Amino acid sequence: MANGVIAENNRSFFEESTNRHSGILSWLLTTDHKRIGILYLIAISAFFIVGATFGILMRLELIAPGETLMGPQTYNSFFTLHGVIMIFLFIVPGLPAIFGNFFLPLQIGARDVAFPRLNLLSWYIYILGAILVVTSLLLPGGPVDTGWTFYIPYSVRTGTNVSLAIFAAFVLGFSSILTGLNFVTTVHRMRAPGMDFFRMPLFVWSMYSTAWIQIIATPVIGITILLVMMERLFGIGIFDPSLGGDPILYQHLFWIYSHPAVYIMILPAMGIVSEIIPTFARRTIFGYKAIAFSSLAIAFVGYLVWAHHMFTSGISDTARWIFSFLTFIVALPSGVKVFNWVATMYKGSIDPKPPFLWVMSFIVLFSIGGLTGLVVGSLATDIHLHDTYFVVAHFHYVMFGGTGTIFFAGLYYWYPKMFGKMYNIKVANISVGLFFVAFNLLYFPKFILGYQGMPRRYYDYLPEFTQLHLISTIGSWIMGITLILIFANLIYSLLKGAKAPQNPWGGVTLEWHISSPPPLENFHEIPYVDHEPYDFSLLEKMKNESH
Amino acid sequence: MFLLFTGDPASRTTEVVDNVMIYIVAISVLLLIGVTVTMVYFVFKYHRNKGHKPVDIHGNVWLEILWIGIPTILVMTMFYYGYMGFRVIRDIPDNVFEVNATARMWNWQFNYDNGKITDTLYIPLDPPTLLHLSSVDVNHSFYVPAFRVKEDVIAGRENYLILQPAKTGDYDVACAEYCGLNHSMMYTKVKVLTPEKFNLWYSDTSSVSAAKATKAGL
Ligand code: HEM
Ligand SMILES: [Cu+2]
Numbered sequence: 001m002a003n004g005v006i007a008e009n010n011r012s013f014f015e016e017s018t019n020r021h022s023g024i025l026s027w028l029l030t031t032d033h034k035r036i037g038i039l040y041l042i043a044i045s046a047f048f049i050v051g052a053t054f055g056i057l058m059r060l061e062l063i064a065p066g067e068t069l070m071g072p073q074t075y076n077s078f079f080t081l082h083g084v085i086m087i088f089l090f091i092v093p094g095l096p097a098i099f100g101n102f103f104l105p106l107q108i109g110a111r112d113v114a115f116p117r118l119n120l121l122s123w124y125i126y127i128l129g130a131i132l133v134v135t136s137l138l139l140p141g142g143p144v145d146t147g148w149t150f151y152i153p154y155s156v157r158t159g160t161n162v163s164l165a166i167f168a169a170f171v172l173g174f175s176s177i178l179t180g181l182n183f184v185t186t187v188h189r190m191r192a193p194g195m196d197f198f199r200m201p202l203f204v205w206s207m208y209s210t211a212w213i214q215i216i217a218t219p220v221i222g223i224t225i226l227l228v229m230m231e232r233l234f235g236i237g238i239f240d241p242s243l244g245g246d247p248i249l250y251q252h253l254f255w256i257y258s259h260p261a262v263y264i265m266i267l268p269a270m271g272i273v274s275e276i277i278p279t280f281a282r283r284t285i286f287g288y289k290a291i292a293f294s295s296l297a298i299a300f301v302g303y304l305v306w307a308h309h310m311f312t313s314g315i316s317d318t319a320r321w322i323f324s325f326l327t328f329i330v331a332l333p334s335g336v337k338v339f340n341w342v343a344t345m346y347k348g349s350i351d352p353k354p355p356f357l358w359v360m361s362f363i364v365l366f367s368i369g370g371l372t373g374l375v376v377g378s379l380a381t382d383i384h385l386h387d388t389y390f391v392v393a394h395f396h397y398v399m400f401g402g403t404g405t406i407f408f409a410g411l412y413y414w415y416p417k418m419f420g421k422m423y424n425i426k427v428a429n430i431s432v433g434l435f436f437v438a439f440n441l442l443y444f445p446k447f448i449l450g451y452q453g454m455p456r457r458y459y460d461y462l463p464e465f466t467q468l469h470l471i472s473t474i475g476s477w478i479m480g481i482t483l484i485l486i487f488a489n490l491i492y493s494l495l496k497g498a499k500a501p502q503n504p505w506g507g508v509t510l511e512w513h514i515s516s517p518p519p520l521e522n523f524h525e526i527p528y529v530d531h532e533p534y535d536f537s538l539l540e541k542m543k544n545e546s547h
Numbered sequence: 548m549f550l551l552f553t554g555d556p557a558s559r560t561t562e563v564v565d566n567v568m569i570y571i572v573a574i575s576v577l578l579l580i581g582v583t584v585t586m587v588y589f590v591f592k593y594h595r596n597k598g599h600k601p602v603d604i605h606g607n608v609w610l611e612i613l614w615i616g617i618p619t620i621l622v623m624t625m626f627y628y629g630y631m632g633f634r635v636i637r638d639i640p641d642n643v644f645e646v647n648a649t650a651r652m653w654n655w656q657f658n659y660d661n662g663k664i665t666d667t668l669y670i671p672l673d674p675p676t677l678l679h680l681s682s683v684d685v686n687h688s689f690y691v692p693a694f695r696v697k698e699d700v701i702a703g704r705e706n707y708l709i710l711q712p713a714k715t716g717d718y719d720v721a722c723a724e725y726c727g728l729n730h731s732m733m734y735t736k737v738k739v740l741t742p743e744k745f746n747l748w749y750s751d752t753s754s755v756s757a758a759k760a761t762k763a764g765l
Contacts, residue, residue, distance in 0.1 A: 072728050147725050153702050154685040154727060241703025247686060248701060281593070283601040290611060312688065312723075313699045314706035317637055321630055328622040332615065339614045342582055345589035347602040352590055360590070364583055371575035378625050380567040380632025384695035387688060387723040451568070453692020455723040458731035462719070536601065 012420065012517040018116075031116035034518060037102030038418065039123055044094050045487070047130065048407075051085035052483060054078050059442075059476035062469050065461055072459040076145040077160070079457055081137070083148030084165065088172050089130055091403055092261055095268035096179055096214070097126070099410050100207045102418060104183060106511040107201045109192025109529060111521040114185040118178055125175040132168035136161040147457055149258075152239040152250040156232050163232050170225040173218045176264075180214030183207055192510075194529035198292075201509045201533040202285065205292040206271025209299035213260050213267075217303070221257035224250070248313055255306035263302045265399060267295055269406035270337055273359050276413050277341050279507040280356040281348025284534040287340040294333035305330050311382045320379060327377040334370055338363060353505065354428035358409030361436045365401025369394060372447065387457075390450025396443045405435070408486060415490060416500030420517040423493035427485065434482040441475025508538045557693040557718060559711040563632040564695035571625050636696055639709060643677040644670065650680070650687035650700040653729035655720065661752060668720065668737040671745035675711040688724035691737060697723050712739040 013034045017026040027035055058078050061069045070078070101119065105112055113119050137143045144165040146155045155162050187208045191200070200208075228250070230236050237243030239250040270291075278285050285291065307315060307323040341363065352360070372394045376382045385391060416422050445468040450456075454465050461469065503512040510529075514522060531538065556562040593599055646668065647658040657665045670676040680689055680700040689708055690697035698708040722733035740748060 072731070076728065076730075145727070151686060151725070154725070157685060158727065241701075245703075247703065281601065282595075284603040284605060286604060287606040287611060290606065312697055314701050314704060317633075321633070324629060325626055328626045331622060332618060335618050336611075336615055338582060342586050342589065343604075343610070345586060345593065347599070347604065348589070348593050349595045349599055349601040350590050350593045351595040360586060363586060364579075367579050367582055371579060374575060374622065374625055375568065375571050378567060378571060378629025378632075380564050380629045380636060381571065382629075383633065383636055383697060384564050384692075386697065387690075387725075453690070453719070453721065455690060455721050455731075457725040460731045462734075536603075 010515065011519060012515065013520045014517055016520040018520070029120075031112070031120050032520065033101050033105050033112050033116065033119060034418070034522075036119050036123055037098055037100075040093070040097040040101060040126070043123075043127065043130065044090055044098060047085050047089040048094075049483070049487075051082055051090055052480070054082035054085070056476045056480050058082065059473045061459070062461070063473040064470070065463055065466060067460075073142075073145065075459040076457070077143040080144045080147055084133060084144070084169070086399075087148055087261075088169050089126075089133065091265045091399055093126060093172070093176060093179075094265075094407055095272065095403065095410065096183070096207060096210055096264075097122075097175075099203075099272065099414065100179070100183060100210075100268065103414065103511055104186060104204060104207050105190065106514070106518065106522055107204050107509050108187065108190060108195055109510050109523060109527050110186065110190035111523065111526075113182050114189055115182050119182055122175045122178045122182070125171060125178070129168045129172035129175065132164060132171060136164040136168065139164065149254060150228065151254075152228065152231070152245075152247045153241060155228065156240050163229050166225045166228055170222055173222045173225075176214045177218045180211035180218075183211035184215065187211075192526050192529050198289070199529055199532055202274035202288070202291055202295075203268075203271035203509075206267045206274070206295050209295040210264055210267045213264050213299050213302065217257050217260035217264075220253060221261075224253040224257065227253075248310075248315065251310050251313060252307070255309045256303070259306040259309065260302045262398075263298050265403050266334075267298060269362075269403040270295065270334075272406050272410045272413070273341060273362060274337075275507075275509065276355050276359050276409060277344045278534040278536075279413075279505050280353060281345050281350050282506060282536050282539075283344070283348040284532065284536070285340070286343035286346070288532070288534075291337055291340055294337060298330070298333050301330055308377060308382075311379060312386045324377060324379045324382075328374070331370065331373060331377065338367060338370075351505075354425060354432060355409050355413035355505070357429060357432040358405055358412060361432055362402060362405040362409060364436075365397055365405060365439060369397030369399075369401055372397065385450055387455055388450035389446040389454045389456055392456050393443045393446035393450060396446070401439060401443075408435075411490065413505070414511075415493075416504045417511055417516045417518070419494055420500050420515075421493045421497040422500040422504065423489045423497055427489045431482055431485045431489065434478060434485065438475050438478035438482050442472055442479050443475070445469070445472045445475075503542065506536075506539055508536055508542070509533055513542065556713055557716065558691075558695070558713050560632075560636050561693065561695050561713070563635045567625075567628045567632045570628055574621055574625070635711075636709070639677060639707075640675050640711075642674045643709070644674055645677045645679065646670070647679045647681070648689060648700070650682045650684075650689070650722070650726075650733075652684050652727055653722070653733040655689075655733070655735045659749070661749065663749070663752065667735055669745065669748055670710060670712065670737060670739055671742045672712055672715055672739055673742055675709055678708045678710065680706045680708060685726050686724045687722045687726050687733070690721045690723035691718055692721065693718040699724050710737065715739045715741055 013032055018032045019026055019029050061075055139161050141159055141161045144160045144162055227238050231239055235243055237245045239245040239247055241247055274285055274291055305327045308327045311320050376385055449465055449468050500516050502516050649656045657668050682700045682702045687700040688697050689700055698706050717736050717738050720735045720737050722730055
């Protein structure tokens with residue numbers, strides 16, 4: 001890092017804006033990637049809380065057989081909204097839009113992303129999509145009740161506001177594509193001098209791979225959605241069998257996007273894990289190139305396994321075994337990453353602070369999610385478990401236990417950098433422990449329920465399933481309390497917390513070389529990079545940098 | 548978890564699927580324990596309080612070949628067992644009893660070759676039953692948890708499912724593909740009878756003539 005980092009003025013991006021306005025307008029018209037990251041953080045956290053509330057209410061309904069709280073129509077809308085919000089408004093945009101925006105330019109030594117105005121536009125498109133989702137709840141016709149997969153023919157028959165809801169997903173897709181485009185360009189064009197591809201932090205690699213999937217896969221769902229809307233509005237007969245269409249074609253198109261989308265959800269999380277472990281183990285990552293290339297590999301072969309969501313749909317037996325085979329092959333790179341992460345702890349100097357504890361929790365939960373993926377990737381077992389609670393458990397372990405956990409890990413890792421404030425470490429440690437317990441109480445019983453034959457998307461169930469459902473519901477209460485604790489700790493520290501130092505954890509990637517919170521254009525002088533990303537011998541030198 | 552596997556299997560497929568499940572879960576549990584224990588051990592052993600100097604290890608080609616190679620072999624065996632089980636589930640035996648099953652929102656109807664129509668499925672213990680599945684409205688899925696088999700019932704297309712019971716008795720049939728308001732109440736039963744009892748039931752066609760009479764009356 002070059003000398004002369006001592007700021008000419010010490011104002012952060014909170015105090016200085018890219019436009020002439022002040023107050024709220026300076027935020028709404030900002031082109032600063034950091035401010036846009038925070039705008040996303042606020043919007044996406046809000047939707048996460050709304051989605052989680054739907055989840056907790058569903059669990060309350062399922063506490064006992066029969067009606068507890070709501071009728072079947074309401075329940076069906078609830079799981080649809082929960083799914084739509086969690087997928088399209090939380091987990092797909094989540095990590096790239098928040099942490100990608102904030103930290104990608106910082107980690108490659110850039111002053112901003114390649115297209116700052118396009119970046120702000122992406123945020124507005126996201127908000128527009130979100131408004132459309134909310135509108136679809138309020139209009140006559142009622143909230144969608146199709147499940148987040150919108151399977152045809154049901155989605156062309158139901159009287160609910162399907163067209164508007166899927167149009168919202170269409171709009172949100174553009175936000176995703178434009179963000180991807182922005183990041184790919186940024187990585188290619190904006191790296192600091194000396195930072196070749198193999199000196200990039202692994203979070204940057206993961207964002208880069210994710211961005212390619214966003215660009216390549218998202219248009220498929222856009223086109224599919226347009227076709228469904230035409231089907232609903234004009235009855236042209238592409239998918240609807242009563243008009244001569246093929247409902248299986250819809251499932252293919254839907255999963256050709258939605259399976260790669262699973263990698264949009266998980267790759268950024270893997271990137272953040274690859275940042276946090278070296279920092280807290282204070283040693284370089286084990287197998288840098290293996291991790292970098294496996295991200296890229298996942299991004300390009302992840303397209304070949306979509307039909308494993310359709311093993312019972314009536315596709316040919318040949319298609320079924322080929323997709324099962326490919327699924328097992330594509331599963332391997334993810335497994336290898338887990339081994340690399342654990343190996344990175346070997347002979348480190350480990351300081352298990354909250355972000356690291358989140359990652360430990362991630363490794364266990366994500367491994368359970370991945371390993372149960374093998375169960376549903378295998379033909380014989382999937383024929384039994386497809387569309388049961390086993391799958392509900394599996395995808396919550398992967399998405400919530402995997403990406404959701406890392407959303408918190410990332411927040412607790414970078415929060416001091418983003419806001420310049422430190423949260424209460426003790427409360428944070430307790431939150432991680434509670435989260436782990438709550439999570440397993442909430443979702444582990446669902447594996448057993450699924451094996452016992454409880455199908456998913458069920459408003460009501462047979463009496464023999466009562467006990468496990470009760471345990472799961474109790475878990476959801478502890479989860480609710482934990483989520484409040486997680487957010488309250490951060491909000492409290494924002495208002496009353498101690499000032500965070502420039503480099504609280506002893507990280508060495510470029511974001512730790514600048515003040516917390518960073519100044520408006522990040523670097524007073526663009527650094528020259530002549531070392532690998534996780535070279536902790538730099539820490540000695542960095543001591544003189546901080547101020 | 549193993550509580551799930553006690554008792555005589557209700558069907559040939561039950562046993563097959565349970566065995567594949569036990570195989571995959573056993574390996575998975577070992578891997579999970581291995582990863583978790585190693586991780587926790589490292590955190591204690593290399594805790595910063597102990598004051599070790601960290602060692603930068605960039606990688607190890609042999610180790611990486613090992614931990615790509617072994618999992619590859621393991622998952623290939625999982626694929627293979629899953630596939631072999633799948634063959635038992637899907638291959639149509641030479642001698643089958645055939646029934647047409649029709650799904651609609653939110654009930655099932657079973658049509659037998661001799662004209663009998665029921666809303667509960669009656670099948671003989673032997674031979675196996677071949678179900679022809681079709682839907683008159685949206686997608687459904689015919690799921691017999693006790694037999695560990697299901698197949699979607701797709702509007703506009705005919706799928707099939709084979710039932711290979713190993714024990715007489717009544718088993719739940721659930722709808723496993725979301726189909727709207729009363730999806731969770733679309734239960735019926737499959738009644739497996741001894742061949743003698745089944746023939747007795749099957750040859751009693753008085754209800755058929757009754758059904759025909761009502762039809763004619765309409
Ligand atoms: C407090 C936390 C949460 C609770 C209590 C919860 C609970 C539930 C429940 C009860 C269901 C419905 C099961 C059914 O009837 O089939 C469900 C479905 C689902 N959940 Fe969650 N969940 C939570 C968090 C999440 C998160 C963080 C994500 C994603 C990252 C997520 C994604 C989904 C999806 C995609 C579905 C499927 C919806 C559908 O069937 O269309 N959930 N969840
Ligand atoms: Cu149904």
